[in-house]
Amino acid sequence: MAVDRIGYVYAALVAVGGLIGYVKAGSVTSLGAGLLFGLLAAVGAYLTSQNPKNVWLSLGTSGTLAVVMGLRFLNSWKFMPAGLITLASGLMLARIITGMQKRARSS
Structure with a gap:
């Protein structure tokens, strides 16, 4: 089995982001x-x-963060931290959905 x-x-990025938010603000x-x-x-x-x-x-977590942090990014237009987490969450969503589609086609 492959480790994700x-x-x-x-x-780790999400957890460290929360820690940085606490330390800085x-x-x-x-x-x-x-x-x-x-x-x-x-x-x-x-x-x-x-x-x-x-x-x-994973799908639910990254989807929720993409929406919540995406809205925060749209309200503030600040890349850190909202834009970064939105980008990372969007990439995770794309990765998960692409993997789901590949598995569905191969079944």
């Missing part, structure tokens, strides 16, 4: 959300590593 390294890197909300969504993304990467068809937690 990209999923784990994404999870004192935002407990950023810390909590970053750690929660980082944990969810890490569990999703673990589940996907165990069974490549089990992408639902």
